[in-house]
Amino acid sequence: MLLYDLVNARRAHFSPNSWRVRMALLHKGIPFEVKDVLFTDIPSLGSGGDKLTIPTIGHEGQLITDSWAIVQHLDAAFPDTQRLLTPASAPVLKFFQYWAQTGLHGPIARLVLKDLHERLDPADQAYFRASREKSYKTTLEELQAGREDRLDAFRRGLQPMRLALGHHAYLSGEQPGYADYLAFGAFMWARTSSPFELLAEDDPVHAWRERCLDLYDGAGRREPVAI
Ligand SMILES: N[C@@H](CCC(=O)N[C@@H](CS)C(=O)NCC(=O)O)C(=O)O
Incomplete structure (x- = not known):
């Protein structure tokens, strides 16, 4: 599990949308590594098909972008962990x-x-x-x-x-x-x-x-x- 995340000059992770996903991964206890990127790196991520934004995760050879889609994916791919989104919520x-x-x-x-x-x-x-x-x-x-x-x-x-x-x-x-x-x-x-x-x-x-x-x-x- 790789989380592509934005950093500033102090190497602080500042993206609000990434923090959602980072906390979701921690909540679920899913081990992950972080790949630090700059805004100007984003266009060269992936194969140039779909436009990626941060957060993006890399999981089992797939790149998934958009925080909501990522959390949906985490709930589906890790069914034994605590769900963050249920049909009711x-x-x-x-x-x-x-x-x-x-x-x-x-x-x-x-x-x-x-x-x-x-x-x-x-x-x-x-x-x-x-x-x-x-x-x-x-x-x-x-x-x-x-x-x-x-x-x-x-x-x-x-x-x-x-x-x-x-x-x-x-x-x-x-x-x-x-x-x-x-x-x-x-x-x-x-x-x-x-x-x-x-x-x-x-x-x-x-x-x-x-x-x-x-x-x-x-x-x-x-x-x-x-x-
Ligand atoms: N709906 C997206 C929004 C993602 C988004 O806009 N991310 C910003 C960083 S927080 C980004 O990648 N911006 C790229 C740019 O401005 O070039 C999500 O929740 O993941």
């Missing part, structure tokens, strides 16, 4: 994945993307700036400017997580599950890319993030943080 988790994309990734990008760019391997910086400025239709500097004024709104947007965490230690209940990994990936993205603190220390979401950082021998906590 998958639609709700898919909804939560869309919420993580819009409610977490969207605002976090506007809080940390310029910092992320500064911490990339120099070989990736020009590509990253050009592609993100094209998609956001503004400069990275403009995108992140005034972030202090947007922090309260971001924190208010976490209220559904906060309320859910009032009932259980994790979003998935008393044990962590894929909902936690979907959200945790976004926080790992920020943590490895920017020193800007997203959460107040007395926020239950902060306590949840701390619990997630400690999972699986502190896999998240061991990753180099942005300085």
Whole structure:
């Protein structure tokens, strides 16, 4: 099992979508190796057929791309491990994945993307700036400017997580599950890319993030943080 994962200049794994899969592999106890890649390496991965994104896994001679497809594959290929998606939970988790994309990734990008760019391997910086400025239709500097004024709104947007965490230690209940990994990936993205603190220390979401950082021998906590 090989996980192709993005690294920055400090060799920190920062891809939010990869963190979902990394936590899924750890949750299932599936041994894996990591192949570090840069954005500019991605086009040369695979045989040039389907366009790959990160995360991609290599398993039994097959390359599988897209975090959702990878987790589906892991559940099917390792039936003796704890399932992450069941027929009953998958639609709700898919909804939560869309919420993580819009409610977490969207605002976090506007809080940390310029910092992320500064911490990339120099070989990736020009590509990253050009592609993100094209998609956001503004400069990275403009995108992140005034972030202090947007922090309260971001924190208010976490209220559904906060309320859910009032009932259980994790979003998935008393044990962590894929909902936690979907959200945790976004926080790992920020943590490895920017020193800007997203959460107040007395926020239950902060306590949840701390619990997630400690999972699986502190896999998240061991990753180099942005300085
Ligand atoms: N839906 C995909 C999204 C994957 C994705 O967009 N990955 C980013 C890195 S986090 C990527 O590979 N980007 C390539 C690029 O920007 O050139 C998933 O969840 O795996």
